[in-house]
Amino acid sequence: MLAAKDYAQLTDCHLTTVRDGLHWHLIEATPGQYDWSSFLPMLHAAQANGLQVIWALCHFGWPAHLDIWQPAFVDRFAGVVAALVPVKGLC
Numbered sequence: 001m002l003a004a005k006d007y008a009q010l011t012d013c014h015l016t017t018v019r020d021g022l023h024w025h026l027i028e029a030t031p032g033q034y035d036w037s038s039f040l041p042m043l044h045a046a047q048a049n050g051l052q053v054i055w056a057l058c059h060f061g062w063p064a065h066l067d068i069w070q071p072a073f074v075d076r077f078a079g080v081v082a083a084l085v086p087v088k089g090l091c
Contacts, residue, residue, distance in 0.1 A: 004045040017052045021059030024080060028063050031076075034083045043087070057081065 003020075010018055026038040046053045057080070066073055 003042040004048070007045045007049040007051055010051065011049045016050065017054065018046075019054045019056060020046075021056040022084075023060050024058060025061050025063045028076075028080055031063070031065055032079070034080065036087055039087070057084075 007018075020042060023038045027034055027036060029035065043053075058077070062068065062073075062077075066076055
């Protein structure tokens with residue numbers, strides 16, 4: 001993962017706040033089941049470099065099994081956000 005190297009370079013440039021995106025389509029490949037393995041290395045790299053990250057939750061899209069034009073999308077988005085809040089080290 002390049003996050004550790006990228007984040008280290010940012011701190012070398014004296015940047016302390018950055019924006020990065022979660023890969024929701026990887027995190028919730030199966031409806032209602034969350035796999036944080038694509039996100040945790042990014043989170044830990046940010047913490048190791050003392051960076052504050054503004055996380056974009058939908059930057060890289062959404063899971064293929066969701067239709068953004070259906071009302072259920074809102075509930076599913078709320079679900080992934082609620083599941084993200086207690087992720088160790090996020091707060």
